[in-house]
Amino acid sequence: MAAATGVHRRHWSGWRIGGSSHFVPLKVMHTSGGCAARSLSPGLSPAKRAPLVFLFLLLIDGALLAASATTDTILPGEGISGNETLVSKTGSFELGFFSPGPGIHYFLGVRLRNMGHSPTFWLGNRVVITDLPGASLEIFGGSLYIKQNGASLWWTPSPGGNVSSAAVAVLLDDGNLVVRDQRNSSLVLWQSFDYPGDALLPGARLGLDKDTGKNVSLTFKSFSHNGSLSVDVTRRNGFVLTTDGHANLGTFPDWMVSSQDNGSSLRLSHREGPNSTEFLQFHLGQVSLMRYSEPDPDANGTGGWAARWSFPPDCKSGGFFCGDFGACTSSGKCGCVDGFTPSFPIEWGLGYFVTGCSRSVPLSCESDGQTEHGDTFAPLDKLQGLPYNAQGEMAGTDEVCRAACRSKCYCIAYSYGHGCKLWYHKLYNLSLASRPPYSKIYLRLGTKLRNKNGLQTRGIALLVTGLICFASLILIISVLLWRFRRNSFAARKFEVEGPLVAYTYAQIKKATMNFSDKIGQGGFGSVFRGTLPGSTDIAVKNLKVLGEAEKQFRTEVQTVGAIQHNKLVRLLGFCVKGDRRLLVYEYMPNGSLDTHLFPEKSGPLSWNVRYQIALGIAKGLAYLHEECKDCIIHCDIKPENILLDAEFCPKIADFGMAKLLGREFNSALTTMRGTMGYLAPEWLSGLPITKKADVYSFGIVLFEIISGRRSTKMMQFGSHRYFPLYAAAQVNEGEVMCLLDARLEGDANVRELDVLCRVACWCIQDQEDDRPSMGQIVRMLEGVVDIDMPPIPTSLQDLMEGDEPTSLHDLMEGDESDVYSGS
Template identity: 45%
Template sequence: MESRNDSWSRPPLLLLLLFCLCANVSISLGSDTISANESLSGNQTLVSSGGGNFRLGFFRPGNSSFYYVGIWYNKVSVPTFAWVANREAPVTDPSTAQLKILDGNLVIVNGSSSPQSTLWSTNLSSPGSSSAQAMLLDNGNFVLRSHGSNTSRTLWQSFDHPTNTWLPGVKIGINKRTNRSQLLTSWKNQEDAAPGLFSLQLQPSSEYYIYWNMSEHFWTSGTWDPQGRLFSLVPEMRLNYIYNFSFVDNENESYFTYSVYNTSILSRFIMDFSGQVKQLSWLETTKQWNLFWSMPRQQCEVYRLCGPFGVCSETTDNFCQCLQGFTQKSPSEWNLSDWSGGCRRVTNLSCGPNKPANLRNDRFVELTYMKLPENPQSLGVEGTVGCQAVCLNNCSCTAYAYEDGTCSIWTGDLYNVQKYGQGNSNGKTLYLRLAASDVPESGNKSGTSAGIIAGSATAAAAVVLLAIVLFGAWRWRRAAGRSSTSQEGSLLAFGYRDLQTATRNFSEKLGGGGFGSVFKGTLADSSIVAVKQLEGMSQGEKQFRTEVSTIGTIQHVNLVRLRGFCSEGTRKLLVYEYMPNRSLDFHLFSPSNAPLDWGTRYQIALGTARGLTYLHEKCRDCIIHCDIKPENILLDAEFCPKVADFGLAKLMGREFSRVLTTMRGTRGYLAPEWISGVAITTKADVYSYGMMLFEFISGRRNSQQSEDGRVHFFPTLAAKKLAEGKDDLIELIDPRLERAADMDELVRLCRVACWCVQDEEKDRPSMGQVVQILEGVVDVTTPPIPRSLQVFSYDENQEHIVFFTESSSSGLSSNSRSNTSTNSITQ
């Protein structure tokens, strides 16, 4: 028996022999089997034979005082548990508890009581014989088998009773004969393996739901698409390189399962105590589980995540906070990221049946930019004053809101409250009822209509005072802008004349694009900035400042930082940090510059992908860039890439696409859906990124026209060579590199580029998946040649592209027709 605790003292040999004679423990070192006359307790463990991937025994998660019998990964340095037996009946002393076979069943008994109490059992209706054995398999399955003279029959297996982890080969589905379902149910928290609030269950409609407390479902996978081999609302499944998914539906059962192409990869799905189902793979290089995707994508979409009177925010590390005037019910649980207990009032309300309404001292605090709680009661009451009066006169009313002419009140606990960022257009105003002592004087709202009227004069005076303060703050910020003494992370409001002076009347132009021109400037503190003059603005002052404020809060190592802005009438300017190594196109396409070496190009490609992943998946509101191209990838002093102009698409509106299509160098990066008029998603950025990757490889523009009018279109050549499996991909790289490139990275980059430019956006990967591929976390298969690239036939002998129509196989000789066709394809 292998020990997990080497500090335990070893008993004298005589006592050890006596113990073995008296006890029924005879499991040998490294054994994978428990026989009918054996048991497991204390720090004894089983190790799966074959590969030793899994270990079974008693374990204690974290600093918990409870022990469980479970299965964990044997070769993973981070304690990771795949299955738990006695979730609802843990033990406090594993040395007095035993896992053994009793009357043909696997059981856990507590030996400290007399008679021994059964804590857990397989509860077989037809238990096995005395010859039954339990074996831990190398796929993580714990199997109880009955052995006859010539046969072996499986009586029970842990794969049929998963807990929170979905291992390869496990079925999560419905037994139609017994009408029973396999569930994935979360732990309560990271140190408590008891069943938590969140469960994943298959529905008869062939889709999965995530349930809260098995009563409310708040997420669905969408129905299974047998053609695409994915669930309709989980597009991440389409482009995977690790798993082979399968869905089975027959008269006996309906279930979903998966296998791993490369069995050396350790992978798992979990129903996490965060309320999200997650797909993870073990990354040995970083010694951690790498998150592939999670659903729901946003943590705050989880139903009742923060419990009663808790508020969720995507901008805070812990996601959950208590509403003003409330405190955590169980700080110890909150420290374990278990927020379900929610919050309690600091001070009880004064409202009660024995106190007249005119003597109650409850007040309301105004909470802005909120997602309102669930289950409001709508009332036919006019005005905020009337709405407040209704709530105040109802002792059960805890909050009210007056939005769009509708009065809503909430009684009892408040759930699913969410705090948006400053300026978020989805935010509403919630008035929360508190005891007067818990409302700061500056935030006091009178509990009666008379109080509101009486306070109107004070409010008017406060408005005047606020205007004076804001004017003073504006003057101070202008002065701060001139002296460049801004604090890290803050946005400065610059005056137009200040920026005119800083840029020497906009004399040194750094570049331009669909959003406007960029000029170099120097502030009063000698810091260098890049000033962008926005062109074609259609937004008003308030909306512009709101959107700029949102952009200013976004910071990432691969995103250009916004330092400030100017908004004076029709003059709209943005002030960014300056990038000394200019934009990527300057280094890729300029023949007079020294070429970027392969390693630098690859790191720029990876850093750009990380920046886009942050915009698409990590920001509070998903940001679609809409103009990815080398001109918008800037390089700092260390050639670290930083994506520029993010968030400006929302500032400009969809009409900006008309500007983009006329700009030189942008048309070739636009995804096909721009032309169709459908809603643009993040996959439009993926397409543009893919087109840009081809230029990383070749060191030239994708589409070039020679003097004789022939069009050279590099992506078609690259896709064709890749699809044919040719081993001369090294011929594709920039000739200035003289074939100096890592072949594995070259193949990876070519494959990613081709996947990114697939015609249908559902076939393209997410940027998060791109990052994982470029990091080498997952492999990438050879993609099909997109139809838009197949329209071009590449003549390798002549080294040019010939365009074919559907009705003719002959090349078009007309230069004008060739140019037009090329443009329509590459848009």
């Protein structure tokens, strides 16, 4: 059935049945019940017509199903036109002719299909389409063509060879439009990812693509400025950002890109699997990783695109961070100069300022040539240096300089401090200084045309507006006072010792850009990254207040709020708003230990880093057990609760299950808490627990640091095949190298490996009294005291009777990758 094209169409004009000589006119409409036949051959009787109707409807349904199943492909000789779109297989992206806004011409682009505020990734060199019904995208001879009323406006290079006649265009699920051979889908002739313009989707790359031979870079072009972003192969993850010929060097973070072909190209990473709501945006002088921020229904917030990462990182770095007519204040925040407002208020509210500010009142010279009142010039002083891209002008006085600017409608500012300087079109790099010396320029502002006969009406309108504003102000102040008192009362219920700050919900929301950058998720709730005034990075845990969560919140505040140690994650403050409970911590850039330790998560940590992590955890636990005013039992030591700073130094986190034990007590009878696999035997037996329960958990974590694999998971062949069992046997035999993470390829200090293995075995002894204290463990790891050979715990000996493994190879018989699995 030749009419079944690979295009998502709005209407159908007819179907061709069988050979070319049998064409039956038929019009099909989209209705709530499916497709309806409008007319058939009028010469047939109703009795003879019924079987044909049934046959035609079957054929129509089959054709529609075929079309809907292949809407991601344009076949040879076919295309899309007008407002038709091509849809990727999963429905994530669509390709078509779109307009950036009302009254603007159309361009070919790809956008997210099911998102109301989707950006558009423009293709075809942004060829302007003025007649949408006459526009089409076709594939012929292996090349794509953008046409308008039959005339070709743009086309891809001809591939040549024998593939041209069998080439198809396919919109992939990652947003990449590819032209490839129909018989060999791996043979890509052209792809839009090689021509990204000013935006890059996850999975696309910058730099040299050896498969296609293209050296891909991002570009920005406007009527007055241009720039590019390209890979710098001389530095790891390095890039060069060029603006009007001025270069600036930057570095992408490791989590954002992956190096390809020995650093000659960088691929934009997917976050936690393919995520089409994230992309790299290159605007003039700034590159940002954009992510869609969902609206906060409790705060009546508005969703929008927020910058998760930017370079330059803040407005104090200069350049174009605050956009045109945006100024960087001494506090590090962006603001619009007088007479201007944010061009995109939602983006500004989410912390993305590069789109800049727009005039509140147009210039008189731009208002149909009417200059009844003319344009005014307002001083913009206390500037730190002059704005970007000044133009010199010959003028002997300030008045002559001003007149020179006034004579050009595109001149928007002038300065006569050091000769006559003019600025055209836009003002960039405005920075307000906190102390002299200051620079001063005069900014051109428009003046509204006034109706001489309407002054009285205008006065009345101003009076009414003033009264409304005054009443609104009183109402707003009353509401703010009520909310302040309520939040203050709620915060007083959680007063603790120590330097904790009771943050307001508005402060937390602003710091996290409306909770847009989620960095963690668990049964307790979510964790978001944020930045406090002064560029202090934070992590905000948003607890689900259900059941134990309220108790965990109080425990965390009362426990960690009163202590400070360099091996404990610092709790900066908290927030209580209604049923919301939020905890504010220092931000740990390298995340949790488990994301670096286990093979499915990341590359291997070096042995030296592993040993220092083990020693750091031990020092943190020793402080909790032996140096605090009250002994604190953490109760949930595991890799997920060990966080790493920028230098991979460990800090213990998550005290929601902690137990405070007075110095006069040795044990506490408590309900079981923690994570299965890391629990000491006394937990499972219902016996009173002591600080030695943390020691047992620490021993299990040591096994995982040594092996780089989960030791809390039973091994593949039977419950007796448990890694700590095997490790204890090998330590007693003096064969510790076989316990080392195979990815290290034996690159470890054998003495330190033996020490760590012995300490781990001592920690997992069945009886609490047989386990060392954390203070003793610190001295063992520091080499201050010798370590005797640990016995194999009785529980493990019982498991080993009758079926002792002879080697690690025996335990891994079959498929090594299945022996351990993360939980």
